[in-house]
Amino acid sequence: MKKLIYLFALSISFLACEGPQGPPGLPGSDGGLFVASAFEIEINFNAANNYEYxxxxxxxxxxxxxxxxxxSxxxxxxxxxxxALPQTxxxxxGTLIYNFDFTQDDVRFFLDGDIDFSILASEWTQNxxxxxxxxxxxNVDGLDLNNYNNVIESLNIQSLKAQ
Structure with a gap:
């Protein structure tokens, strides 16, 4: 009989486990899943923009x-x-390198290398x-960042914003 009362009390305690909602998650998270942001941009490199954007x-x-x-x-x-950049x-x-750097505010795309950028055909500098x-x-640990498809799939990015 004691076992039956103990089991009954135990089952009631599991059914009554409700309390106030916990604090909101960290910024940038969605129910424990971190949300990655992504966008696509088309750039023309030329002397006027110092071959950077x-x-x-x-x-x-x-x-x-x-x-x-x-x-692409x-x-x-x-x-x-x-x-993945850099790409040589x-x-x-000479050598042409597509490269980038970033801060918390922006990302910079630039041409690097020892080639005279002005002699490059438009296929290398435009669009x-x-x-x-x-x-x-x-989300970085164990992720092959050089594999674009792997990154997009792992982070569940469905679409890209155009900039």
């Missing part, structure tokens, strides 16, 4: 966040192929498409 995010980026940039490198059977190309005249992914630091 700076873009403000338009959303909060925290000091611990990591920013990755990918360039080629298309295969209608499928875009993305490569070799010419007889260059980049994708920027801001990754909360908690």
């Amino acid at each position: 700076i873009e403000n995010y338009g959303f909060d980026v925290y000091p611990s966040d990591v920013v990755m940039v990918y360039i 490198w080629e298309t295969d059977n209608g499928q875009d192929i993305w490569r 190309t070799y010419f007889n005249e 260059q498409v980049f994708r920027v992914v801001v990754i909360p630091a908690d």
Whole structure:
């Protein structure tokens, strides 16, 4: 009989486990899932902009966040192929490097290398498409950041905002 009363009291205590709602989660999180922000941008590099372009995010980026940039490198059977920056190309005249850096406020895209950028054909400087992914630091461990598709799938990014 004591066992039966004990089991009854125990089952009631599990049914009555309700309390006030806990405090809200950290900024940038959604029910324990960190939300990554991403956008796509098309850039023309030229002497007038010193072969660089700076873009403000338009959303909060925290000091611990990591920013990755990918360039649309080629298309295969209608499928875009993305490569992580920096990306290097070799010419007889020298080396071209697509590169980036970032702060908490913006991301800077720039051409680097020892080639004279003014001799590059427009295919290397005009209409260059980049994708920027801001990754909360908690999501970086074990993630292959060089693989664009892996990053997008792991962070569950459904669509990209145009900048």
